[in-house]
Amino acid sequence: MTPSVDAREREALEKIERVRNMPPRFRDEQITMAHGAGGRATASLIGGLFVPAFASASLALQDDAGRIQLDGLGLALTTDSFVVRPLRFPGGSIGELAVNGTVNDLAVAGARPAALTLSLVLEEGLSSDTLRAEVDAIARAAKAAGVEIIAGDTKVVERGHADGMYICTTGLGRIDPRAQLSPASIRPGDRVLVSGRIGDHGVAIMLARGEFDLDATIESDTRSLWPAVDALLDAAGSSLRCMRDATRGGVASVLNELARSSNVAMIVHEARVPVHPAVSGACELLGIDPMYVANEGKLVAVVAPDAAERALSALRAVRGCEDAAEIGEVREEPPGMVLVHTAFGGRRVMDLLVGDPLPRIC
């Protein structure tokens, strides 16, 4: 390659980097489903519209929960809406998701969940039995997670305006004194852990919708992550750099967010990523990568290298985290990117999704 060509290519690549690193702008004319998919479009909405509008330092960090100091007491606050079809699916239901999702956002921020609020948007014509079943599910999940539901609200909308029911929960938690979590503390050499097999929830939902004639017994992994966080904090303390709840957008999106916000590279060894064989089979057929599929009870943790082994065995001792694994490490180069070493022996970039993970035609 002649030097001039080389220089021009470098220039082109630098141009891409500049465009990539520009602060996100929200320029779309209308909201599409992609804005809710957790990929690039979602990032443009948050970074280009919400964060600048509200000018909050805590919001700008874009953590799973916001932190606030009240009279010397460290608190975490978070909120989440749940819209899922069907309402019940193997392994759980919208009610459990509504509790565990918010509890988990608090947990990965290092906060012990204390209290929740519950807002219900009910569709005219929803059967009372369905509602009762979800209220029971909410109560059970709250009890299991050790949180109290202390306030609530109910709205009813006309038929056709909600898929049966939507739920919004807000959670308050107390930041654990053992937790010193911040993506800024991530260093090259740190290890990346996941708390179990990935992709179960998203695939369970896809199959429960009955759009594919696939028979597989895959259950949602919805559960409280606080026991896992508790174990990690005990084992690793301040060596635990940062955690994320790998929900919408999956492990891939979480790693991309961390790589960008900490300006490091995340290296993933594909062969070490735990995936249930039925999940990888379903993903294979649908042309979807399990790394982008939603979880509802899996966290990604970044841990200092000397504490990684300790953290991993502590995690594996927690119920539901038996398959936890160290899937990769943090490196300096190339900053802001997630690189996968494939099981076949090659490499690929695992970028943010541009839109919804749409199945490929061939």
Next chain:
Amino acid sequence: MKFVDEFRNAELGRSVSQQIGALVDPTHHYKIMEVCGGHTHTIYRYGVSDLLPPNVELVHGPGCPVCVIPMGRIDDAIAVARTPNVIFTCFGDMMRVPGSSGTLLEAKAEGADVRMVYSPLDALRIAKQSPDREVVFFAVGFETTAPSTALTLMRARAEGIRNFFCFCNHVTIIPPLRALLESPDLRLDGFIGPGHVCTIVGARPFEFIPAEYGKPVVISGFEPLDMLYSVYMILRQLSDGRCEVENQYTRVVPYDGNPQAFRVLSEVFELRPHFEWRGLGFISQSGLKLSDAYRDFDAELRYTVPGVRIADPKACQCGEVLKGVIKPWECKVFGTACTPEHPIGTCMVSAEGACAAYYNFGRITREREAV
């Protein structure tokens, strides 16, 4: 997964990689085109290029059925989707492809009833479930997917379903390959043949490539080991001084294709005189339309569509990229006006397009070259 994992075995991959290394002439820069978008996907999904010597380059060909649909046809699809009482069904990755003013995903956001399906039979099922609506299936794809559209239409006719229509954009693989080979500035050493298309058409239709253009063809499977071995087979032909069609994908591809599929195709479809390809322009006898026997199902006859040809944007050099004449980064709009979020040309539309791939992976490719 049994019978799949064997074809993703890293140890076997390394061994083929070494054999390839021993075979190449270090002074020659090899360019091999994989025709099919599914192959491009495998290359990136598994990092196959990392197992090739730096002087063996894989060039991504025109075989992504989503990327090749021209803007005007997308506009037509959107016009049909916006027709009152229509349920418009299509494959997922078609929904993001831009026409001259927006995508099907955007039309959906504006109120059109656009639904994602996984097979034309799903669309037919929707038609049966919604007898008071008109259901249109956006048929795209090469010979691989055309038989399933054909069978669906045959079933619709047999069952007397009157509210099901097909907007046909099926294309055939040989004409664009010939167009590519006719191009004077083309520089390729061989072709990795599209295994799935060949399950239908067989390997025989590719014989003109070695016979008339002197380039080896190896029909390949879609697992990383399949592809690596197909590269080896092409390099082997080159080093032996042979030039022929070989079939690596013997576990699936019969040399003479699938006669039953041919029958179905010829009953339901006929060749269009010409069809436009994004980035390549008009190519004679490269597209399929519904035959006269199936005209009652033809969405192009049923609905008024703009039918306007929208020229590919001037600055876009997808044609040259497809032929391997220029690299993606040499295109004037690459990475600035044309990005994966706001693609201009075909090569940026699907993640499998050459430009989108380079946009996302160029950096590690360079790293590899530096080593």
